[in-house]
Amino acid sequence: MPVTGPDQKLVTMAVTGGYAGVHQELILRGDGTVHTSDKGQPVVRRTSAAQFKELRTLLGDPALAEVPSFTMNMGAADMFQYTLHLNGRTVITDRSSDDHPALDRLIQALSDLLPE
Numbered sequence: 001m002p003v004t005g006p007d008q009k010l011v012t013m014a015v016t017g018g019y020a021g022v023h024q025e026l027i028l029r030g031d032g033t034v035h036t037s038d039k040g041q042p043v044v045r046r047t048s049a050a051q052f053k054e055l056r057t058l059l060g061d062p063a064l065a066e067v068p069s070f071t072m073n074m075g076a077a078d079m080f081q082y083t084l085h086l087n088g089r090t091v092i093t094d095r096s097s098d099d100h101p102a103l104d105r106l107i108q109a110l111s112d113l114l115p116e
Contacts, residue, residue, distance in 0.1 A: 006031040011059060011086040013110050017094075019078045024114050028055060038115040047113070058109055059086060063102035071097045082107055 008030030015024045027035040032052040036043050047055065069089065073079065073096040084091045084107070095104060 005029075006033060009085070010056070011084060011106075011110065013085075013107070014083045015080055015111070015114065016083070017079060017081045022080065026110055026114055028110070028113075034113050036114055041115075043115060051109075051113075055106075055109055058102070058106045061102040061106070063100075064106070067091055067093075067100045067103045071100070073097075084110075 006029050010028045010030055011026075012028075013026045015022055023039050025037045028047075029035065032047045032049075034045055034047055036045075064087065069091055071093045072081070073094055076094065076096060079094040079096065082091075082093050082095065084093075084103075086106075091103065093100075093103065093107075095107065
């Protein structure tokens, strides 16, 4: 995945829902900066070289191409919904399926960058 700089969005992720009404957003840019917000409060920081390499590796996993665009347990309540824009597509999941470990690894690595 080529890196072109601060204008390139490698991935965006929004986390919404849950009992407390979470609304967090994250944008990972091509220069290694991470733009996050938690209910509208923006924070910008830079990933470490190791974090950025790991994220780029996770984003390049060919198994992500096999992930369905929509995997939600419609009978569950108060689940978090993850909406990701990556590699020219949108994926919406509540992580209730164990069938997509590449997606789970990516979501976990991105979630580690969200505000506490």
